[in-house]
Amino acid sequence: KIVLPKAVLQQSATATLRAFNLKEENKAVLFLPCAFVGGKMMVIRTLVGGLHLHLVEPKLALPALQDDVDFIALTPMQAANSISQLNNFSTVLLGGGPVPFQLEEALQKVSAKVFHSYGMTETASHIALRKVNGVDTNNRFYALEGVRFRQDARQCLVIDAPLWQVSDLVTNDVVELLDDSHFVWKGRADNVINSGGIKIFPEEIEKQLEAQIHQPFFVGSVNDAKSGERLVLFVEGVTAPKIDFSVLKKQLQPKK
Numbered sequence: 374k375i376v377l378p379k380a381v382l383q384q385s386a387t388a389t390l391r392a393f394n395l396k397e398e399n400k401a402v403l404f405l406p407c408a409f410v411g412g413k414m415m416v417i418r419t420l421v422g423g424l425h426l427h428l429v430e431p432k433l434a435l436p437a438l439q440d441d442v443d444f445i446a447l448t449p450m451q452a453a454n455s456i457s458q459l460n461n462f463s464t465v466l467l468g469g470g471p472v473p474f475q476l477e478e479a480l481q482k483v484s485a486k487v488f489h490s491y492g493m494t495e496t497a498s499h500i501a502l503r504k505v506n507g508v509d510t511n512n513r514f515y516a517l518e519g520v521r522f523r524q525d526a527r528q529c530l531v532i533d534a535p536l537w538q539v540s541d542l543v544t545n546d547v548v549e550l551l552d553d554s555h556f557v558w559k560g561r562a563d564n565v566i567n568s569g570g571i572k573i574f575p576e577e578i579e580k581q582l583e584a585q586i587h588q589p590f591f592v593g594s595v596n597d598a599k600s601g602e603r604l605v606l607f608v609e610g611v612t613a614p615k616i617d618f619s620v621l622k623k624q625l626q627p628k629k
Contacts, residue, residue, distance in 0.1 A: 384497075441463070464488070467487065467490065480505050490502055500532065519536040525543055547574060559577060560577060
């Protein structure tokens with residue numbers, strides 16, 4: 374069980390309200406299940422910030438909304454199924470998983486400011502954000518005020534956030550640490566493929582191939598006597614799609 378003191382919930386809510394400049398009487402929509410921290414924190418933000426919270430039953434796609442709304446939190450899948458509705462919002466927060474290439478491309482045509490969050494239950498939802506659309510789009514996550522980052526020997530992210538009562542929180546997320554408040558997410562340490570001594574992050578390869586493959590796929594490996602693990606692209610379907618692997622460095626190109 375993970376126990377979160379009320380003071381931590383209030384700190385997280387205050388940091389979010391400040392990050393998105395949300396004011397009393399602003400409108401928000403709860404479209405996430407409250408069984409998980411993302412949904413719970415939408416309620417806490419409402420209580421702390423004095424927002425108007427509209428309750429909509431969580432589904433894969435938003436229903437048609439009549440009014441403009443200031444803030445909503447969605448999973449990437451919900452956002453992908455609700456692109457036509459997102460212009461009704463001022464700010465959209467995505468969380469719960471990576472943002473696929475096709476979704477990121479589609480979000481460039483959305484007028485709402487869209488952010489991708491990094492966080493977990495232990496940190497009472499997000500403690501870092503990255504801008505997904507607009508002129509200031511980039512792949513760097515930046516820390517909320519009061520949060521600092523470092524790395525362990527595996528190059529995994531370590532979080533220090535005293536106001537969240539978090540200290541030395543070691544994650545399994547391998548990152549490129551730019552400074553103590555900015556990082557680029559590379560992948561999960563659990564998924565790293567070691568091929569001939571080269572550490573390969575399948576998530577990075579998948580991100581670069583998403584634009585070319587329009588069917589379910591993933592990058593994995595099979596045991597190999599020579600290299601230890603051989604990099605393999607697995608695609609679901611009757612026929613294999615034609616792929617231009619030149620978008621990848623030679624050592625990152627699947628061997629099968």
